[in-house]
Amino acid sequence: MKIETSRFGAIEIDPEKIITFPAGIPGFQNEKRYVLLPAGGNSPLMWMQSVENPDLAFLTASPSDFGLNYSFELDDSVIKELGIEAPDNLLILVFLTFRRDADSDGVKVTANLLGPLVVNVHKMVGRQMVLDPTRYPVQYDMSAFFGKAQDKGAEEPQAAP
Numbered sequence: 001m002k003i004e005t006s007r008f009g010a011i012e013i014d015p016e017k018i019i020t021f022p023a024g025i026p027g028f029q030n031e032k033r034y035v036l037l038p039a040g041g042n043s044p045l046m047w048m049q050s051v052e053n054p055d056l057a058f059l060t061a062s063p064s065d066f067g068l069n070y071s072f073e074l075d076d077s078v079i080k081e082l083g084i085e086a087p088d089n090l091l092i093l094v095f096l097t098f099r100r101d102a103d104s105d106g107v108k109v110t111a112n113l114l115g116p117l118v119v120n121v122h123k124m125v126g127r128q129m130v131l132d133p134t135r136y137p138v139q140y141d142m143s144a145f146f147g148k149a150q151d152k153g154a155e156e157p158q159a160a161p
Contacts (some may be wrong), residue, residue, distance in 0.1 A: 004054045018051055022081075025128045026115070031056055036083055045096065048117075060093040060117065066145050070113060072131055082120040082127060085137070091119040096142065108144070109146050110139040 001015045013035045021032050031050045037057075039045035044065035050056035063070040070092075074084070084090060094111045101108040113136040119126035 003035070003049070003051055005049055005057065006089070007049070007057050008052045011037070013051075017124070019048075019124050019126050021126050021128070023127060025117075026130070028056065036060075047091070048093070059096045061096055061111070062092060063111070063113070063116075064092070067140065070116075072116070072129070072136070074118065074129075077131070078118065078127060082118065082125055083123045084120050085122075089120050089122050091117075091121050093117040093119065097139070101143075107146075109127055109141070110144040111142045112138050113140045114138040 002010055002012050003011050019036070021034065024030060024032050028050075031053055033051040034048045037047040037049055037050055039047060044061055046060050046083055047059045049068050052160075059151050071155055089108070094113060094116050097110045097112070099108050099110070100106075113131075114133055115128050115138070117128050119138055
């Protein structure tokens with residue numbers, strides 16, 4: 001299946017790799033179907049590209065790829081909604097933001113640990129959770145993991161395996 005993207009042009013994706021978010025994502029409730037695209041090279045980053053909206057893509061990563069001790073419990077309703085049968089069915093992703101840091105003349109990288117994406121990789125269905133704001137920050141500083149973050153730009157993606 002071919003999709004158009006403003007960031008990467010026309011790309012071929014496997015329709016079986018499309019993740020459906022039945023409720024959408026807060027702020028983007030009408031966008032329900034996405035595909036994960038590697039950011040390029042050996043980067044652990046993934047672009048979550050909307051299948052319908054060429055202009056909508058989010059930079060994401062799995063916290064485990066950075067050795068973060070990040071865990072939370074899922075309510076029974078979420079487990080049922082996503083059809084989760086075992087923990088290895090899950091992919092946990094967080095949104096990343098890269099911003100110019102005026103203080104250091106570099107780039108500050110933050111991860112939204114308050115609103116992780118939970119995906120059942122066997123059913124390709126997901127949901128964005130909103131966790132306890134007293135335990136999880138919306139802007140967790142990840143800059144130390146990236147060094148010169150500006151050198152970690154995205155290359156032309158390939159559909160995720």
